Amino acid sequence: MSFSKILIANRGEIACRVIRTARNLGYATVAVFSDADRNALHVREADSAVHIGGSAAADSYLRTEAILDAARRSGADAVHPGYGFLSENPDFAQACLDAGLVFIGPPPQAMRAMGDKALAKRRMQDAGVPCAPGYLGAPQDDDAHLVAQGVALGFPLLVKATAGGGGRGMRRAESADALPAAIEGARREALSAFGNGSLMLERLIDHGRHIEIQVFADQHGHAVHVGERDCTAQRRRQKVLEEAPSPIVSPALREAMGADAVAAALAVGYQGAGTVEFMVDAKGKHYFLEMNTRLQVEHPVTEMVTGLDLVEWQLRVAAGEPLPRTQAEIAFCGHAIEARLYVEDPYANFAPQTGQVLWWKPQAALHAGVRIDHGLQEGDTVSPYYDPMVAKVIAHGRDRSDAIRRLRAALHNAPLLGLRHNGRFLNALLAHPDFVNAQMTTTRIDEWAEQGAAILQAPAPDDKAWQVAALALVAQHGASWRSDSVAAFDMGLQWGEQTRQLRLHPDRHGGVAIALQAVGDPGAPDPRPVQASVLRLEDGQLRFALDGVEQSAVVLVQGAAVHLALEGESWVIHEVSAFPDTQSAQDPGKARAPVAGKVSRVLVAAGDAVVPGQQLLCVEAMKMEMWLCARAPGTVSAVHVQAGEQVESGAVLAEIAVTAPAE
Numbered sequence: 161m162s163f164s165k166i167l168i169a170n171r172g173e174i175a176c177r178v179i180r181t182a183r184n185l186g187y188a189t190v191a192v193f194s195d196a197d198r199n200a201l202h203v204r205e206a207d208s209a210v211h212i213g214g215s216a217a218a219d220s221y222l223r224t225e226a227i228l229d230a231a232r233r234s235g236a237d238a239v240h241p242g243y244g245f246l247s248e249n250p251d252f253a254q255a256c257l258d259a260g261l262v263f264i265g266p267p268p269q270a271m272r273a274m275g276d277k278a279l280a281k282r283r284m285q286d287a288g289v290p291c292a293p294g295y296l297g298a299p300q301d302d303d304a305h306l307v308a309q310g311v312a313l314g315f316p317l318l319v320k321a322t323a324g325g326g327g328r329g330m331r332r333a334e335s336a337d338a339l340p341a342a343i344e345g346a347r348r349e350a351l352s353a354f355g356n357g358s359l360m361l362e363r364l365i366d367h368g369r370h371i372e373i374q375v376f377a378d379q380h381g382h383a384v385h386v387g388e389r390d391c392t393a394q395r396r397r398q399k400v401l402e403e404a405p406s407p408i409v410s411p412a413l414r415e416a417m418g419a420d421a422v423a424a425a426l427a428v429g430y431q432g433a434g435t436v437e438f439m440v441d442a443k444g445k446h447y448f449l450e451m452n453t454r455l456q457v458e459h460p461v462t463e464m465v466t467g468l469d470l471v472e473w474q475l476r477v478a479a480g481e482p483l484p485r486t487q488a489e490i491a492f493c494g495h496a497i498e499a500r501l502y503v504e505d506p507y508a509n510f511a512p513q514t515g516q517v518l519w520w521k522p523q524a525a526l527h528a529g530v531r532i533d534h535g536l537q538e539g540d541t542v543s544p545y546y547d548p549m550v551a552k553v554i555a556h557g558r559d560r561s562d563a564i565r566r567l568r569a570a571l572h573n574a575p576l577l578g579l580r581h582n583g584r585f586l587n588a589l590l591a592h593p594d595f596v597n598a599q600m601t602t603t604r605i606d607e608w609a610e611q612g613a614a615i616l617q618a619p620a621p622d623d624k625a626w627q628v629a630a631l632a633l634v635a636q637h638g639a640s641w642r643s644d645s646v647a648a649f650d651m652g653l654q655w656g657e658q659t660r661q662l663r664l665h666p667d668r669h670g671g672v673a674i675a676l677q678a679v680g681d682p683g684a685p686d687p688r689p690v691q692a693s694v695l696r697l698e699d700g701q702l703r704f705a706l707d708g709v710e711q712s713a714v715v716l717v718q719g720a721a722v723h724l725a726l727e728g729e730s731w732v733i734h735e736v737s738a739f740p741d742t743q744s745a746q747d748p749g750k751a752r753a754p755v756a757g758k759v760s761r762v763l764v765a766a767g768d769a770v771v772p773g774q775q776l777l778c779v780e781a782m783k784m785e786m787w788l789c790a791r792a793p794g795t796v797s798a799v800h801v802q803a804g805e806q807v808e809s810g811a812v813l814a815e816i817a818v819t820a821p822a823e
Contacts, residue, residue, distance in 0.1 A: 161379075161480035163238035163262045165190060167231045168206070169252075170242025171221060172535035173551060174457075175202035178240050181471040190234040192227060194220035196543040201535045208234050215545045221245045222355070224252050228259050238262035238478065244547065247454040248275045248323070264478040266432045266453050273428040274451040278322045278360045284448045287427060289420050292439065292447045294362035303343055309361055310339050316364040318397075319343050321350035321357075328353040330397045332364065348760070349785065365439045365447060367601045370394065371406050372437040372452075373421035374462050374470070377430045378477045384487045385418040386462050386470075391437075393595060395510065395605035400582075401589065402458035403497040404465045407560060407598035408440070417446055424451060432477050433459075433470055439602075457500070457552070460531060464496035464556040495560040497567050499586045501534075501551040501576065503542050504782075506585040507618035509609070512548040512782035514756050514809060516541050518578030518716050518723055519700060522551070525574035529556040529566050532574060542579055544757040544781035551576075553586075564590050568728075575714055575725035587728055588615050621655050621731050624706065627674045627690060629653055629722045629733040630662050631704055632715040634672060635694040650677075652736030659736060665689070748792040751814040753807045757781030762803050768796045770816060777801070777813050794818040 166182050167190040168175045179189045179202065191206035196215035203209045210230035213220035220226065222245060231239060239256045241247035241264070250271040256263040265271070274280045278296035285291050295309040310317050310333065319342045321329025329350030331342035343359065351357040369392040377383035390406035391399045405414075421436035435456045437449040459470050473484060503513045517540045522532040534551035542550065553574065555567035571587045592615060594600050608616055621629070630651055648665040661677040675689035695710065696703040702715045714725040720735040761778040764770060770790040777788045777799075794816040801813050 161262060161478070163479065164188060165207075165234070165236045166238045166240050166264070166475075167192065167227070167234065167236035167261075168202070168240050168242060169221070169227045170240075170245055170247070171197055171200065171202055171546065173533045173549075174242040174244075174455075174535075176205055176535050177533050178242060178471055179205050181469055182240075182475065185472060185475060187238075187475070190230065190236045192221070192230050194545070196541075196545055200540065201537045204537075210234055215543060217245065217545060224255050227252075228255060228261075231256075231259070231261055236261070238264055240264040240474070241454065243454050243457060248452070250275060262478055264432070264474050266430050266434065270428045270430045271453045274424070274430070274434070275453045276322050276358075277320065277450045278358070280451050281360070281448065283427065284424065287423060289424065289448045290446065292363050292365055292449070294360060296360050300358050303340060306343055306359065306361065307336065307339050311336050313361060313363050316366060317342075318362045318364050319346040320360050320362055321346060321354060322360050323350065323354040323356040323358065329359075332397075345785070352760075352780065362449075365441050366603065368392075368439045368441050369406070369408055369600075370399075370437065370449075370602050371409060371417065371440050371446065372435045372456070373417050374456070374459070375421045375425045375430070375434050375436060376470075376473055376477070376483060377425045377432065377434075378483045379431055379480055380482050381426075382483050382486075383422045383425045383430065384483060384485070384490060385421050386466060386468065386490055387492055388414055388417065389456075389458055389461055391458060392600045392602055393589065393605065394602050395609070397602070399458065399500065400586070400605065401497060401499055401595070402461055403495065403560070403563070404461040405492060405495065408444075410444075413440070413444060413446065420446075420448070424448075433474050457549070458498050460533060460552060460554045461496040461498050464529075464531065464554060465492045465494055466490060467493070494556055494558050495563045496554060496556040497560075497563045497590075498552050498554040499567060499571060499590070500549050500582075501553060501586070502548045502582045503550055503576075503579045504548045504582055504784075505580040506582045506616060508580075508754075510582075510784075511754050511786060512544070512784050513580045514542050514544050514781070515579045517576065518718075519714055519725070520574075520576050522553075522574045525553070525570040525572075527566075527570070527573075529563075530554070530570045531556075532570070536576075544755055546782060548782040548784070550581075561596075564596065572728035575730050577714065577716055577723040577725060577730060584619065584729055585615070618656070619729065620658060621729075621733060623676055623687065625724060625726055625729065625731060625733070626653055626660050626662065626676060627692060627706060628702070628704065628713050628715070628726055629724055629731075630664060630674055631672070631692050631694060632697075632702060632713075632717055632722050632724065633735055634664060634666075635697050635702070636717040654734045654736050655731055663689075670694070748790075749794070749816050749818050750812045751776050751788045751790075751816070753779050753809055753811045753813055754786050754788070755779065755781045756809045757786075757807065759801045759803055759805045759807060759813065760785065762799060762801065764796045764799060764814065766796050766798055770794060770796060779807065779813075788813065790816060792816070792818045 165188040189206045191209040212226040246252040250268040254268040319331045331346040333339045333342040347357040374386040393401035435452040438446040531554045557563035663675045665673040671693040673689040716723040757779045760780040774790045797817045798815045
């Protein structure tokens with residue numbers, strides 16, 4: 161069982177995470193990388209690296225033979241699968257063993273028993289573990305049969321891939337009419353993400369809480385649980401915030417779920433790290449959902465409340481050592497919360513984003529009790545090929561309110577500029593009464609989206625943001641505004657659809673008076689000018705004073721664009737051009753790609769009549785499907801793409817001759 165060099169069959173933050181612990185224990189590490197990840201951080205941090213294929217996961221990280229060949233060429237004698245990709249694929253685990261490699265994970269037979277969600281649920285039913293009603297059978301290719309089974313179960317219903325995890329391959333159905341589309345969509349996404357389109361049906365426990373138990377087992381018949389994590393804050397079945405311990409779990413419930421989880425692991429001969437997931441209803445009754453046969457994304461919160469390194473435990477178990485601690489020796493201290501930083505726009509239906517990382521200095525947020533796991537570096541290009549999660553910000557405190565305060569401060573102090581992301585939303589969610597008072601449910605964020613709640617409305621820049629953006633622009637121009645001239649000048653700035661006029665009056669001492677001119681009401685007086693000055697501008701760090709109060713901001717000026725991070729908020733504010741673009745991207749006659757990605761479906765052809773809201777095409781990026789719908793009635797005049805084609809963000813995919821409104 162001994163090994164000395166570990167190949168990490170993954171990428172991004174989890175690859176960096178495994179490399180860190182492996183190095184601490186004296187193991188050499190090997191990274192694998194795709195075309196898109198050639199210059200990625202995990203490649204630079206590993207002792208050696210091997211290229212395994214094209215940018216798409218199917219051409220690289222999902223290629224078993226390429227990974228085994230990389231292990232052979234690099235001299236690796238063990239493989240850590242991370243999470244996602246092949247981490248829950250028993251055939252991959254078996255292939256590693258057949259190649260003489262130590263697989264740092266559970267045995268293939270245990271993965272088969274618990275990695276297939278339908279099979280795992282059958283085993284739990286046989287063991288007497290409470291399970292939500294569901295359908296786990298065949299045939300899988302008869303949609304009419306699946307619909308009939310769903311109707312018999314009742315609604316709301318979750319259509320769920322039997323393979324994989326991460327919220328992929330899941331669709332909610334509220335009625336029999338919605339079920340066929342849910343089945344078709346879940347199957348398509350499951351095939352794309354996991355290569356397996358098998359589905360199961362499960363009655364949804366609405367307004368419940370998602371609680372999971374971390375388990376560990378060794379090769380000597382020992383198993384323990386390492387407490388629970390509360391993963392209730394989700395959107396579209398994808399976790400957003402996770403915490404340990406759960407604010408609603410009593411000692412008795414923890415003991416009951418822990419006992420069920422350990423029994424489940426022992427029943428299948430489990431080894432290594434695993435997570436048994438439960439749904440807890442409003443009455444405090446728990447129901448088995450599934451077992452994830454791998455390390456979880458949210459494992460850091462367990463590490464922070466226990467002081468354990470779970471990756472170290474994985475490596476020791478894989479090497480044949482007994483578990484480092486018994487159940488009685490595992491203790492918990494304080495509270496920890498993890499926030500997942502996604503490059504997606506929460507104010508545009510969480511659409512994934514691509515682009516270049518212009519500013520990312522997480523070390524500025526690493527104060528007491530704060531940890532940031534990431535795989536980013538400035539200059540990286542975030543591509544459409546992989547999951548949109550780019551970092552995890554975790555905070556530990558003596559209690560829950562302490563952890564919330566520290567996590568909000570960490571998000572404030574670690575701005576990411578260059579791409580839209582959910583950082584501001586995370587901060588608002590941490591402060592929302594439903595989260596603070598432990599009243600979240602797994603559907604709450606989705607309900608907010610349907611209701612158009614304020615937390616999902618993009619915050620506009622306040623007066624200070626406009627003023628600092630203007631100050632950054634004049635500072636960028638250097639001495640031209642510091643001269644003896646005191647002539648005032650006007651500057652137009654724009655954010656989204658909002659424009660503001662500012663009057664700037666430089667003085668002979670290097671300062672400038674900035675007045676925001678009144679907008680909308682010509683009779684309203686202009687706001688009082690503020691006296692502003694640049695104290696220091698170095699490497700994007702702007703130290704400034706407004707009316708004698710000194711503050712700091714991050715500003716990156718690129719042409720007419722100011723990328724600004726100020727007081728926990730971030731914006732891109734543009735100086736208004738004298739030659740505006742007359743080609744509006746909002747033209748209802750053009751269906752444009754919302755992000756760079758792959759066209760997965762085309763539902764219309766030239767000559768088709770369409771009505772507002774009708775689905776036209778689907779673009780898939782970062783494991784998420786985005787439908788383009790008609791915004792006006794008309795006739796399709798052209799379709800420029802086919803299913804399977806890669807497209808750039810903003811590309812015109814179809815054109816519609818819009819029907820003129822009747823007189």
